Amino acid sequence: MVTLGAEVQAPWQDAHFVGGHPVLDLTNTVFDRNHPVEDGELLKEPSDVLTWCASAGLVETVPPLPEASASGLVPEVQAVREQAWAIFSAIAHGESVPPDPFGALLERAGRGVRAGQVKQIGATPDRFTADWTAPGAIPAALSLLVVNAVFTLPHDRIRACGRCGWLFLDSSRGGRRRWCSMSICGNREKARRHRQSRTRP
Structure with missing residues (x-):
């Protein structure tokens, strides 16, 4: 379901998939969480949603x-994303799972299951298929x-x-990863600190 090894499709790039899990990558489809910009939305059109799902x-x-x-489709997927963001941002900061967004996700997923839009594959809950072309199927899936990630991700x-502020799963041996990407945010932070050190008297 989540490990097809798909090739990243335009307009997406490898740098958009640094979360270590599709749910975390979904929360990162806003340009900068800590310093929002006016045009920071990355899911603007239905085609963006579809190519993101494939990527x-x-x-x-x-x-x-x-x-x-x-x-x-776009506002519904954005709503799922923001609910996921509220949950995993809280987890990242050592807080409890907030009940309102979690309950909304349970309800949306339940509607998709009851309507037959989302169906389990085999005996494990993280394997499922969806009728991706049906109205509401993508947000439900x-x-x-x-919901599955809430129970399975550490x-x-x-x-x-x-x-x-992008979210990621820290799989480093020591659990000390600080940046979504060392080549992007890590280097930018190093450059910022270097500039600060040079301007100090």
Whole structure:
């Protein structure tokens, strides 16, 4: 379900997938969490959602989306993302899972399951398929993925980047990873500190 090894598709780049899990990568589809910018939204069109799902390995190919399914897709997926963000940002800061966004995700996932849009594969809850072209199926599938991640990801390894606030799963041996990407935020922070040191009297 989440490890198809899919090739990243435009407009997405490898740098957009640093979270270590699709749910965390979904929360990172806003440019900068700590310093919001006016045009920081990365999910603007239904095509952005579809190519993101393919790039994240949730679908093997980008499905053709009927107009009825495309209508309202972006705001619904953005709502799932913000609910996921509220949950995993709280976890990253050592707080309890907030009940309101978690309950909303449970309800959306439940509607998709009851409607037959999302179906389990085999005996494990993290393997499921979805009718990706049906109205509401993508938000339901993403909601189910978030709910599953709440129970399966190690809470003590969820981190927020010290610079941009993006979330990631710290799989380093010592558990001391600080940046979403050492080549991006890590280097930018080093450069900032270097500039500060040079301007000090």
